[in-house]
Amino acid sequence: MIIQYPSPTHGVRRLPVDMLLLHYTGMQTGPAALSRLCDPASKVSAHYLVEEDGRIFQLVDEHRRAHHAGAGYWRGEQDTNSRSIGIEIVNPGHEWGYRRFPGAQIRAVITLAQAIMSRHDISLVLGHSDIAPDRKTDPGELFPWDLLAENGIGIRPPVIAVAGRLLICENATGEAVMTAQDLLARIGYDSQQTGCWDRNSMINMTAFQRHFYPRRLDGLVDEGGWCALEKVAAI
Ligand SMILES: [Zn+2]
Known part of the structure; x- marks a missing residue:
């Protein structure tokens, strides 16, 4: 059952829906997040919020553009809000005590995501x-x-047994750097082929690691990370 909990913050979509964007709330409690997402002064919203106990709240109609993504980029498109449906998943996040997502919550996210994907x-x-x-x-x-x-939602992070040696360090230059920057761009990140593993490359690689290779979160490329980049870029 989905609890209707309307937010006043939404507008007209400028693009067809082709993306599901997942968030954590990053606030101390679920009710605090719900209240912020429904406060017109905050100027933020999402289509859904999933509580830790698995309760699902719908805040914005799926046909409307909710304000959850902000400035961003994926494969050349910057208006993420217009192309996406946003789900806020209650978790205090890195600022307030990041913790594992309870089973009931993840089961609810899976059910909700499957239903959304059947409609769009x-x-x-x-x-x-x-x-x-x-x-x-x-x-x-x-x-x-x-x-x-496993439940048909998104790309499975590649399983890589060994991290291996470090291939790209901070400020590294050369052919491998160019290739890794190209792989990040092919996956979708806003990655320029500068030939130097600069701050922007480190930031993009850290985001890739968070999603596809959480063994390290430092933006550097080891053999396992390289393998993960190649596998995800090939999908
Ligand atoms: Zn977010």
């Missing part, structure tokens, strides 16, 4: 940090992307 032609299931890696860390490295993928 969604080809992308991403985290907020994927489209805004310089500003956002949600839903974060504890989010069970593999479990969602």
